[in-house]
Every structure is written in structure tokens, then in C-alpha cells.
Amino acid sequence: CTKDLDRKPIVDVTSDVVYSSPATIKEALAKLYGGLSLSGQDGTNPVPVADIDAQDVGSNGYLRNYWEVEELTTDEAIIAWNDGDLQNYNTNNWNSNNTYIKLTYNRIYFNISQCNEFLRQLPDSKVSGFPAADAANINGYKLEARFLRALFYWNALDLFGDVPVTTEKDAVGNFSPKQMSRADLFKFVETELLDIQNTLPDAGKNEYGRADKGTAWMLLAKLYLNAKVYTGTDRSTDAITYANKITSSGAYSLAATYRNLFLTDSRATSKEIIFPIRANGLTSQSYSNTTFIIHGSTGGKMSPPDYGINGSWSGLRTRKEMVTKFPDLDSRAMFFTEGQTIDINNITDFTNGYAVVKYKNVSSTGAAGSDKNGTFVDTDFPLFRLADVYLIYAEAVLRGGAGGDRATALGYINALRNRAYGGTSGNITDAAMTLDLILDERVRELYWEAHRRTDLVRFGKYTGGTYLWQWKGGVQAGTSIDNRFNLFPIPTTDLTANPTLKPTPGY
């Protein structure tokens, strides 16, 4: 009976089954997006259902890790938890063995690998075998997979510099992918986006949460805004080009009320969000999405039900330097101060530093989230939104980019400030519109939205001593840190698994 040795999975299926019907292909596409917020195949259960090998399933999701590297390492946030080497984020003294950097890196590459697999399993020859309507849909999915892969490669080059690159042309196995320079990978991401931006659905026309022309333009704008960091060449003009495509598409407009952007019904109350990371307390449970941000930022004298949740995790607060960027009348300042000190004497004490109440698991009318248990939240995370486009436009103009003008830039900034102040009282003049103002305005408008580290790097204020914040470099008053920290190190585990890689400079 040696034929019995050909056993096939009973519950699971093999790839040929998944890629044989349009319905299951869409479910494979859902995984590529799911990689933005979910931890595995069963959100609350650990291995073997977790996507990547991590001790704690809740900590392996994309949003949580990306949010932590962009926020905890800056003046915008600090975390109390004494988990492994997490505290090294707060004090900017990580090394290549850091567990959380490894999680971030592994999550980005997991997401990339799944995109590659999707594209690998659906060559044109196979797609053309489907009926025309299905084939058109599937070809659309492939464009989205390429968009997502471009997004994750952008994260990789932004955070790690020169990194290994694989595509659908590589087979699944145990080999050593080649490392690509940051500039070359920039080129690859740019080329991919330029190639798909015309064939994706029109801005705002795809199902909510899926990529369209708007998301591709946004990623291009962000890529070009930071091009000088990545390649040494300023691409402000291109940033303006793609910002303009977004604003002129007519698909997006500023939300009337700022705070509604971070509530459970943000999709219904505005057309501002270009690309959300979707959340739902019943169907999309994860400890790695906004569930982490909302629970994590609750503690002290705060009452969890006020934020639509069942308990506080007592972790996240902000630092004094961020608080002081807000004049009293700016309604975007959403802090909880009772029982909290503005200074941080003890990082691991939640009551040190103001708490932030920007994200809540309630709707604009005060309705609670769908998980009546109050554990998992419904609050989408606004990864890309129109206010960011306005600020990109203004900054690119100030950096000398062509195709835009200062008047429009000023108008954009004052549109945001008008919303923040409930009138024109906070409006600025052209003379006040400097690059430094833009950087501060980005804090006021976009704090806790996972932009800060990239912004500080672009302005040259992340490392060195020109700008200090509490506990920067591990000193309460803040101290200068080495320039190597502009990049995170490729983890030692990958340097070992892939001996062709060169370590990140300085580590």
C-alpha cells in the first residue's frame, strides 16, 4: 500500500484549489490586506495560526509594529511596558538583536511574501483561462497586490535602507535573496507604482479599504517627498504632481470635524480618508491594530468605558515636547491630564506624561463598538488621508518643487487650521509658512498616525542634537544620538539566515 503515502491535507487545501475559483482568489487577496491589521488566521490564538513566529501573537501585526517604530522612537509617544527590549524604542538605543525591530522586519517581509505568492500563482496564462469578467477582476486584484507590495517595500527601504528583494519570479524555498541598494529599490517601487497607477480603479471607486488610483498617487507623493533621503535627489516637483492628482480627482474632501476621523464611523462622516486600515470588533479581531492603540493609551484615572473599551492596558502616553506644540485653542490637542504629569520621570509609570485620547471605539454619536465585550475595536486607522496630502503639497512647494504655488499651500494649511480652531483665529500668514512650521503642523495634524519618525529623518532632526525630547538617547532631558539610528538594523537573525546580506551601516 505505498500509494497511501500520498496523503493530502484534510482540512486545509493546496494552492491549486485556492487559485481555481474567483471567490477563493478574492479570499487570498483578502489575506494581503489582512496583513495590515491582523496577526494570523485566528486573531486571538497563537501558533501555529500566527503569521510569523512570535512569542505573543498580539504583537506580530503590521500596524502595531509600524506604529511603534514611527511613534515610540520620537517625541510623540512613549510606552510603559517593560516587555523584553521594547524600552529600547523609547530611549533610542536598539541593536540588531532587538525583538521588536525583528518583528517589524519579519512582518513587512511576511506581507511581501504573500503578495509575491499571490502574483506567482496567477500568471497571465492562468488568468486568461477564466471567463472574461472574472479575468478582469483577477487582473485588478493583481494590480492591488502590486500596490501593497510597493507599500511594504517602501516601508522596508524607509526603515532599513538596503534590503533583500524578492518578487513573484522567485520560487518558494530556502535560499538567499539578493540585497538591493536603497536607491535601486526606490526605483523599483516607483516603477511599479507608475505602472499600475493608470489601470487601478479610479480614486474612490473601489470597495472601501481597497487600493485605487488615489492610494497609488499618495504612495508616490510620499515616496517623492522623501526621495532625497532615499536617493540623494530631491523630487519635490513629482511630489506636487501626485498631490495634485489626488486633490483634483474630486474623490476626497476634508472631514468637517477633526475628531470624527478617529472614531468608529469615520467612513460615514467624511471623504477624507484615502487608505484606511480597516477594523471591526467582531469580524476583524486583532491585538495589533487600533485595539492596541486605544487600550494601550488608556490607564491612570481614565475610565475605559469612556473610550468604548473594557479595560486599560496602561502603556502609551506622549512626551512634553509634543504637548507644548499645541496652543490652548487648537482643538486637535486631545489629552487626558487628570492625575498625569507632563514630565516623564519614570518611563514605566503610566501617570508620567499626558495621555492621548485621539482614537476611541465609539461613533460620532457616542454609540459603542460592535464587540459588546469591549475588547476589540471598530476604529479604522487612517494610513493615508487628505490632510497629509495638503501638508505634502505645502512642504514640496517650500522645498522648491515646481507645479505648485505658495498661495495654494497657504490655503491648504489654513484649511486645516480653520478646522482645528473652528474659525480663522488660528490662520497663519504667508510669512509664517516656513519648513519648521510645516514640521510642527504635521505633529499637530497627524500625531499618532505613524508619520513622525520619517518626518524627523527628512528634516534631519531625528538623530544628532539639534532637536531633543525627553528620554531621547536614554537621558531624561534628551541627548544627541548617533546618525546610524536614522536606519533600523537588519536583524541578526536575517543576517544569519541570509549570509549574502551586508549589515546596516553602523550596526
Place this chain on the structure above:
Amino acid sequence: QDGSISGQVVDETNQPVAFASVTIKGGTRGASADDNGRFKIPVSNGTYTVVVNAVGFLQTSQNVTVKGNDAAVHFALKRATTDLTEAVVIGYGTAKKKDLTGSVTAINAKDFQKGAISTPDQLISGKVAGVQISPDGGAPGGASTIRIRGGSSLNASNDPLFVIDGVPVDNSKKSDGTSSISGSPNPLSLINPNDIESINVLKDASATAIYGNRASNGVIIITTKKGKKGGPLRVNFNTVNSVAVKVKNLDVLTADQFRKVVKDQAAIQNKPYAVDSLGKANTNWQDEIYHPAFTTDNNLSFSGGVKNLPYRLSLGYLHQDGILKTGYLERGSAALNISPTFFDNHLRVDLNLKGVVNGNRFANSGAVGDAIRFDPTKPVYDSKSPYGGYYEWQDGGVPNTQSTRNPVADLYLKNDKATVYRSIGNLQLDYKFHFLPDLRANLNLGYDISKSNGSVREDPTWAAAYTTGGRYHEYEQRTRNKLLDFYLNYVKEIKSIKSRIDVMGGYSYQDFLRGAPGFWTTSITKNNPGNPPTYTKPDSTQHTLVSFYGRLNYTYNNKYLLTATIRRDGSSRFSPDTRWGNFPSIALAWRISEEDFLKSSKTISNLKLRLGYGTTGQQDITASDYPYLASYSISTGTTRYLFGDSAYYMYRGAPYDQNIKWETTTTSNIGLDFGLLKDRISGSIDVYYKKTNNLISDIPVAAGSNLSNHVLTNVGNIENKGVEFVVNAIPVTNKDFQWNLGFNFTYNESKITKLSTVDDPSSPGVIVGGISGGTGNKIQIHSVDYAPYTFWVYKQVYDQTGKPIEGVYADVNHKGNGNLFYHYKSPAPKYMLGFNSQFSYKDWNLSFVLRSNIGNYVYNNVKSNRAAYSVVIDANKYLGNTIPDVLFTGFNNTQFYSDYYVENASFLRMDNLQVGYNFGKIGKNVSLRLSAIAQNLFVITKYTGIDPEIYSGIDNNIYPKTRIFSLGASVDF
């Protein structure tokens, strides 16, 4: 004195047996025979039973009547079937111990550990050199970690293969570490130890290779009791009744100590509000969750033989309460064996049927840790509490989700119970050909099936389930394992060339299927859209093994022995290109004591040298039955992604290696068996070297190259080397007093010699060993040149008074890069010792088993997680108890990576102490034996936790091992 009894004691060849012990039953008189075997005992008139005992011979008795004369009696003793001629069950057949070429240890029922023993592995704990049996805890029917000569794998199974009456049984764990048979604490708890006649442990490759595909970690062969041909009906009733008690409490702060610490810390940490949270009670939470637990184990057996039909039927009933309140194990078992012969003994049939039903309630072991953490100033009960009347921490009118739960509520408000049915059976037909009696054919058809039904109910009032309105689910599982074995065996004695040839060749088919349907977990009281039922997916998996095997035994002149085996195995876990493996072995033995120069020696009665070399394969991958296939799984209903308003299930591709193949272990063994002074002293010494290549390892894979950051593939080598020494002696034997003692010693050292596809000296290795406290902290590492699971910690710096300085660690590596981790000790014992002894004086007997591990270290995670002031006033608005060690260290924050918490856990344990009295005949044909047994009577160790014997090396709120006192009675009819 009216007369006397006199006579001579001789052996089968009529040679006198010197110094035999001659006693008169029921009296105190007796004599020792002289060097011619002659004796004389003066007696009064009457009829006596004279009993003769001599070392190496069977006990013999005769009735003698004295009527004023000297009654003469002649005793012709039969040589006892000593160890050397005893048949030992090996793979696919039996062998005489004197003919063994491999390393095999046989333990018979009379040498088993006694007392409250609910799983078979416990019977031989401490009895076999090279075998480590570490109970995972004290739960009823709980599993042990069993290792033979160390672990030879990293990610494949390290458990030995269990074969019961020729059926390899499922004793594996699922990938999440739970029993492969759902609803049972441990697959081995479904086997009644009372039915076992003998347990043989096959250790080296030449012994195990015949089980090739599953033998890399050794083989444990269990043979159950059988009836005897033509014997009268014998009925035995055996009962053991026990009380288990906790050994000790873990030291935590008392309520008063705690009140003081909270007040001090509230001032130091500027959290004055914490003082208001203190309660007025004085609760010892550990006393609240444990109780003395009763066990009764009753077995009734009938055995005998009706002509050519020997039979044995046994019935057993066990009820074992756990010391953790609410938990118990109940087992009813039945076993039937019939072994008739037909056609003038040409056809032997052996039918074994065993059936067991287990009923368990699993106590919520979360209570163990909660009892250590819970604030001792709080009462157990609170009449105003909405949480089932138990005191619980609250946060804004709902239970505090981050706080410790009331340990007593953990136990009573969660009901996790299951019923498991299992049957193992086989039919073996052994036919000796009529035309060629030297040739026999053996067909063995076996099965191992089980059916589990369980349910878990979390009460709606339980704080942990309060917001969901309670949770309830039922689950099922079935396993179905099949076996077919067929072999031909030809044995020929060729006197002319002083040779004996024994050739065997066969085929084996095994199939393992496990299936559990999906199930829904529902809210008990709030069946509303906010608490929808959640679905758990079905879990079904199957794998198949096919093998062809052969063995040659050749004996020349009764002195020189050769065993050669070859096995070709196929596993469904590997692709068609890699699934077949060939596993050969060869062994030589030389019975030196049969040589002329030793044959006449009075000192050396047995001396045998054994050399063995062989390769075995490993494919038992607990993580997956399909590691070479690109398999896709679908997500659960709560893990979907939203497109627009619709939530989409997600298909995910799992990482895979299509080239994954057999892991192979090569073992070399040199052994010497010896017997001195007519085997009054006997023993063996074995030296071995085991090397595993192509380890099936779950390793980090290069980013981008596979579908996750890790993949199961063949990477790395590991080696085990060691020495085993066993000696058994009979220092004293005379008519009243007999003393046996046994000692075994094991030295084993494991080392990883390769871990990645490329050598990278800068890579520390693979970090493993998750601990409690924080998120994702791990404390162990697999590194090249170190033992697996070596601790990976910081070197603590101490002040002049010997107190650890918080947060100050030495830079052992002198790299100055801020990476302070270093390798420090490992959980594996370097030496293991077992010492057992039996004394019998007339009808009394006393025996004990002492066991010791030396050089094993344990990370005291209970201490590292709790002995810091930061845990006292938790940021999440509750108080938590700490451990007095904090009063010494003064640590403010937890120091998880300090090597201060890696403690020497060497120990000496009194495993078993038994006193028995044999009443002999207490009526017509009724005899009675009583015994009193203490298990785990004491442990001598420096380890500061509750128990030092922790296989994983991480002490983390383990269900504590118990101390057990038993009374047993055995009645024969």
C-alpha cells in the same frame, strides 16, 4: 523433640547444592545445608512443609510427616530461569537475554514502583539507566516528559516509541503541547498500569533499528499479563487507596507583610491611593485552592487456562482526585487476553483487547499562578459581589480585564470536563509450517482507536467571562490508528558448524488518523449581536508509514553473536522524492564467560561484550503532517478583512520546504554485561555516542524566500554522548533475610554541533523558551557548541554583602555593544542516579527507590515574575502579591534576564518507600498481602521553588507534584 527431618539438596544433575536454606513453613526453625547439601532439623511429631531456597534455583517445598523418626527427604532443585535465559521482548519477536547484542533493559512487574500510579511510565521511574522520566506536574493522570539518552531532535518529537503487545501506540502531543487524544490529560493515562507484566526499554540503535522509522528516541515495549496454559483459575483482587497532599506552599508575603509593603511602596512610588485598595482579610490563597486528595485504584483479575486456551480478564476502576480542587480523573478499564494454540501447537493465536473509559474534570490550573499573585488582604468571598459571590478586582463597574482573577473562582466557575473512550487491541497469528517447522509466519493486526467528548463552561458570573455573558462549547475528537505487520522467521540450529541462524523479514503498514469536527463557542446569557458565537475550525490530519524490514541473528559456538538489521521506511510526511529512507544496523557480541579460560571461573559467572552501530530515522513532526506541501488555510470568522461592508475570509499560504526529508540518528554503543559470584552481583556498563544529522528544525528563513519568517527544514546536527552503569546485588540471602539492591548511574551530555546552513560565528543561535511576564520574553537559546535550551541571560553583579544590584550586569562578552546576553547552564541533568533496595525478613518486606539528578538548572520564573516592588501596585489599578525574595533583593522592577534566577536544581528524591506484610494463607485457598507506601517522601535540593524537577527548565506556576500515602491490599483466591 520427637524426631528430625534430614536430607540432601541437589541440582538437576544430582550435584549437591551447598549452603541452601532449609526452613519449616509457619515456624521459626530451619537450617542451612552444608557444603555437601546435607541438613538435619530436629522437630516434634507432626506434618511439616519443608521449604528450600538457594540462590539461582527455584524455591521447592515438600510435605514430610515425622512420627518419632528421622524422616528423610530429598530435594532436587531446578535452576531458576535466571535473567540470562529469560525471554526478553524485542521488536518482532523475543530473544533470550544472553543472546542480546543491543542495549536493552527489562523491568518486570515485581520490580515496578508501587503506590498510586495512574500512568505506565511511572512504573519504571528511577529504575533504568539512561532514562529520564520527569513528571510535568501533579495533575491526575498528568504526562511526564520521557527521554532516553537525551533528546536527539530539536523540533521533531523526542518522545520514545511505545509499543503495547506489538501495537505501536499514539502517545504524542499536538503542536500546541496538549495531548493528541483530546480530553485526556495524557494518552498514557488511558492505559491501566495494573495490566502490565513487563516493560522493556530498547536504547541503542541495534536494539531499536528494527523499529527504524520511529525509534530514534528509543523504544518502550509494554507486555501485558497473560493467562498460563493449563493453569487453574486464579483470581486476584488488588486495591490501593491513597491520600495525596501538597508538599509545601510557595513562599509569598503574608497579609500583614503585604500591608506594610504596600504602605511603604505607596509612599515611595507616590501612589497614595494604593493604600485605600488594601483589604482587611488575611487569606492564604494557596490553602484555599488545594486540598488533600483521595485516590482509590481497584483491580480484579481472573486468569487461568482451559486446556489449550490460556486466558486472562481484568477489570479496573480508578478514581483520583487532584490536589487542586475540582479536578479528578476516573477510569474504568477492562482487558482480555486469550492465547490458544491449534494444530499441535503449530498455530499460536494471541488476542489482546483493552478498553478504557476516562472521565476527567480538569481543574483550571490558572488558579496556581493566581493564588501566588492575588492580594492576601482580600477575602475569598464577598457577599455583594456579582461575580458568583467571589471577590474580584473591578474597573469602572466591570471586572478589571488586566488584574489577577480570584483563584477560587477560577476553579469553581470554569468547568472543563471530558469523557474519553479508547481501545487498543491486536490479533496475532503465529504459524509454524507443518512441512518446515523451522519457518514460521507471523501476522499481527492491530488498532488503537479513541473517541473524546468534552465541554468547557465558563460561568456567566465568572469575572473572566463576565462581559461575554459566559462561554460554552462542546468538542469531539476521534483517532483511528491501524497496524498491519507480517513477517517470516526462519531459525535453524546447524550443529555441524556450531551455528544458529535466525533470519526474519517483514512488512509493516501503519496509518494514523485524527479528526475533530469544528464547533461553536456561544455566549450563555447574552446571545446578542455583540457576543456572537465563535467558530473553531475542524482539525483533521493523517499520516501513513510503510516499512520493509529484515533481521539476521547469527550465533557461532554459543559465544559469538551477530545481529544485523535493515529497514526501508516510507513516510507520507515527505514528498515522493524524499520519503524513503534506509536504516541499517549491526551489532556484535562476545560471550567471554563461555570461553575456556573463564568457563571454570568461580568469580565470573557471566561476561559479555557488546558492540553496536546503527542508524534510525525520525519523521515524527508534531507541527504538521504535510510539511512538504504548499497548503493554504482559511481564517476564522473573527479574523476576516473588510472590503466595503463585507468581511472576507482569508486564505493564507503556509511556509513549506518541498525537499524536507528524514532526520537520521546514528548511534554507536559499547557495552559490557557482567555477573559475579553466580550472578549475585550483576550489571552492565554502556558507553554511547549518538549523532543526529539533518535535524528537522524550525529555523528562521531568509526574509522574502518563503511564506513566513520560519520554516521547518533539515538543518543542523546534535550529539549526545554518555555512560550508563547498572549494578544489582544480593548482599545477603538466608532463610529469613534477603536483601537486594540495585544502583544505576547515567551520564549524558547533549550538544548542538550545527544549526544553520552556513556557519556564522557571530550568530548567537535560535532563541527559545518563552517565560511569563511581559510580552514575548524568552530565556533560552539553541547555540552551536552548547546544550539545547541553554539559558541565555545576563550575568548579575552583586554587592559586597552578596545582594544582587538591580539592573547591573557584567559585560561577559566584552563586546561593549550593549548586548549582555551570555550562555549559562542548561536544564538537562549531567548525571542521573537511581538507587533501589528490597529487604525481606520472613513475611515482612521493605523497599525503596531513591532518585537523583545532578547538574540540572531551573529558571525560577515564579520568582523573576513576582519578586519586584513594581508588581505590588499595578498600573492597571489593582494590587498583587510578591515573594519574600524581594525583601532581600529590593528589586523595584522585574529583572527577567538576570542569571540570579537560574538556580541549581540538583536533587535527591525518595520516590517510593514501601512496607509490606504477607499473611500467606488466611483461609482455604485465600492469601493476603498488605502494604503501606509513601511516594515522594522527601526531596533534598537547594532549589528555592516548590519542586526542582522541571524538564523544560522554566518553573512557571506548575501544578505542584504531590506527596502520596497509600495502603494496599492484594488477595489471591
